[in-house]
Amino acid sequence: MAVKEYAGKMIELDADGNLANLNEWNEDVAKAVAVEEGIEALTERHWAVINYMRKEFSEKGDAPSIRKMTKESGVDTKELYALFPKGPAKKAARIAGLPKPKGCI
Amino acid sequence: MDEPIKKISIVVSKGSLDGIYPGLIMANGARMEGIEATLFFTFFGLHGVIDKKMDKIKVATVGNPAMCVPSAIGPGLPTWMGAIPGMSWFATGMMKKEMEKLDIPPVREFITMIHDAGCEIYACKATVDMFHLTKKDFCQEVDDIISVGQFYEKSVGSQIIFT
Numbered sequence: 001m002a003v004k005e006y007a008g009k010m011i012e013l014d015a016d017g018n019l020a021n022l023n024e025w026n027e028d029v030a031k032a033v034a035v036e037e038g039i040e041a042l043t044e045r046h047w048a049v050i051n052y053m054r055k056e057f058s059e060k061g062d063a064p065s066i067r068k069m070t071k072e073s074g075v076d077t078k079e080l081y082a083l084f085p086k087g088p089a090k091k092a093a094r095i096a097g098l099p100k101p102k103g104c105i
Numbered sequence: 106m107d108e109p110i111k112k113i114s115i116v117v118s119k120g121s122l123d124g125i126y127p128g129l130i131m132a133n134g135a136r137m138e139g140i141e142a143t144l145f146f147t148f149f150g151l152h153g154v155i156d157k158k159m160d161k162i163k164v165a166t167v168g169n170p171a172m173c174v175p176s177a178i179g180p181g182l183p184t185w186m187g188a189i190p191g192m193s194w195f196a197t198g199m200m201k202k203e204m205e206k207l208d209i210p211p212v213r214e215f216i217t218m219i220h221d222a223g224c225e226i227y228a229c230k231a232t233v234d235m236f237h238l239t240k241k242d243f244c245q246e247v248d249d250i251i252s253v254g255q256f257y258e259k260s261v262g263s264q265i266i267f268t
Binding site for chain 2: 086104
């Protein structure tokens with residue numbers, strides 16, 4: 001398993017490059033992963049999505065689909081793609097310290 | 106390592122529920138992976154974007170030997186039974202219920218979602234003319250009515266998928 005430094009912490013990654021352990025995540029790690037994903041600064045709107053995803057994951061055990069994100073996070077599809085260009089579900093999950101979403105939608 | 110797929114163009118040519126959804130799921134999935142996507146609706150596939158038809162898309166039960174009840178591994182439905190009045194309505198209801206469980210939206214919502222995700226949506230000019238339709242007959246997400254030539258122009262660098 002790969003280990004990489006984020007925000008001064010050595011963090012274990014899974015095969016997709018997402019955090020292997022949910023509890024190693026903190027806001028500074030999120031910011032460092034975001035920079036790697038091409039998002040220089042996380043805004044309040046980014047955090048709304050990230051926090052929603054973490055909450056959903058802790059309750060359901062899987063990252064939410066784009067449809068659920070659109071309906072429940074308070075951020076619509078267009079904005080999701082603007083906030084997390086080239087794959088909102090995948091990128092937001094990675095920044096939120098979650099595994100890659102399994103669903104197709 | 107092989108180059109990742111960057112751009113796809115999906116042609117939807119069939120107007121049944123099982124004809125339309127695969128194209129929509131693939132287009133949405135492409136956008137989710139950061140792949141550019143274009144949807145081109147032709148022939149009966151146009152029903153997926155015709156305002157008055159898109160909420161009434163049904164599963165084709167006639168001539169479908171893979172039709173099983175109550176699930177895909179259940180006993181096969183004798184093909185002649187697919188022609189019983191109401192069978193398509195019934196099968197559609199069953200399938201929609203299962204799709205909702207998987208968070209697959211109804212056609213109209215799905216089209217909006219895919220369009221908002223940045224996928225371009227086009228209707229085929231030859232079919233539009235043949236069916237005597239105009240731009241007004243389509244849902245607002247349809248960006249334009251284009252010829253097959255324009256479709257190829259827009260698909261430069263794309264992988265084309267025909268469904």
